[in-house]
Amino acid sequence: MIHTETVLEARDIHFSYGENTVLKGVTLAVQKGDYLGIVGPNGAGKTTLLKIMLGLMAPSQGTIAWFGNDIHQFKDWPKIGYVPQKATNFDGHFPATVYEVALMGRYGRRGLFHLTTSDDKNQAQKALEHVGMWELKDRLISDLSGGQQQRVFIARALAIEPEIIFLDEPTVGIDQQAKNDFYALLRKLNHELGKTLVLISHDIEMVTREVDHIACVDRELVCYSTPEEFLKNTRFTGVHEGEVQVIVHGHQH
Numbered sequence: 001m002i003h004t005e006t007v008l009e010a011r012d013i014h015f016s017y018g019e020n021t022v023l024k025g026v027t028l029a030v031q032k033g034d035y036l037g038i039v040g041p042n043g044a045g046k047t048t049l050l051k052i053m054l055g056l057m058a059p060s061q062g063t064i065a066w067f068g069n070d071i072h073q074f075k076d077w078p079k080i081g082y083v084p085q086k087a088t089n090f091d092g093h094f095p096a097t098v099y100e101v102a103l104m105g106r107y108g109r110r111g112l113f114h115l116t117t118s119d120d121k122n123q124a125q126k127a128l129e130h131v132g133m134w135e136l137k138d139r140l141i142s143d144l145s146g147g148q149q150q151r152v153f154i155a156r157a158l159a160i161e162p163e164i165i166f167l168d169e170p171t172v173g174i175d176q177q178a179k180n181d182f183y184a185l186l187r188k189l190n191h192e193l194g195k196t197l198v199l200i201s202h203d204i205e206m207v208t209r210e211v212d213h214i215a216c217v218d219r220e221l222v223c224y225s226t227p228e229e230f231l232k233n234t235r236f237t238g239v240h241e242g243e244v245q246v247i248v249h250g251h252q253h
């Protein structure tokens with residue numbers, strides 16, 4: 001018998017920024033070991049949904065449960081890793097080395113002001129080895145390419161030893177080869193390390209190739225399916241720089 005464990009359950013999530021209703025009754029579950037892609041047009045509410053799932057914002061209606069516990073009771077946040085959008089969250093001149101950035105992942109576990117333990121160092125090293133960046137550990141993060149920086153951010157998330165990792169548009173601004181390498185790394189984290197992954201992206205071409213399930217969010221949950229079903233039932237209009245701009249759902253006329 002296949003035993004599944006629900007890692008995350010979002011039920012009937014509603015959210016508005018003032019008059020602007022961004023989420024209307026989104027219900028979504030993530031199972032252990034799953035690799036879920038959340039796709040949808042810009043402004044569809046994907047990042048808002050992610051922030052609500054992570055407890056950074058409260059929904060106006062609906063509930064979130066983590067590992068079977070309501071988010072208000074949930075305490076085990078180190079089980080959850082988060083790789084935010086690079087462009088909006090990272091200062092390119094940040095004067096830290098690759099190793100220091102990976103170590104920062106450990107601070108989240110026990111608060112910022114603590115001494116680095118040998119366990120912290122081991123986990124930071126292991127995380128950098130997993131993403132193939134240990135050799136560059138003494139380089140300044142600002143001297144790396146966008147693709148390399150993203151690998152270091154993955155290492156920072158991995159260093160807390162999470163069970164699930166959220167990634168928000170992780171390949172924006174990196175070239176195609178680096179993107180391919182990046183998706184190969186995510187595949188390894190999912191298949192070999194058993195990490196549950198939730199990837200927000202509007203790069204539908206890549207996502208349909210990589211993930212186990214796709215959730216389309218456009219204020220509502222428009223679809224939830226395997227990539228195969230998704231491709232069968234979805235029509236695209238307008239492709240710009242390899243990224244599908246608009247998703248049109250439903251039957252062909």
Ligand code: ADP
Nearest residue numbers: 017020022040041042043044045046047048049
């Ligand atoms: P996506 O991640 O799918 O691009 P977002 O969740 O970022 O969508 O945004 C959904 C909608 O909410 C957009 O219309 C956006 O302009 C609006 N929005 C996002 N953040 C804020 C905010 N802090 N204040 C007001 N409106 C916001």
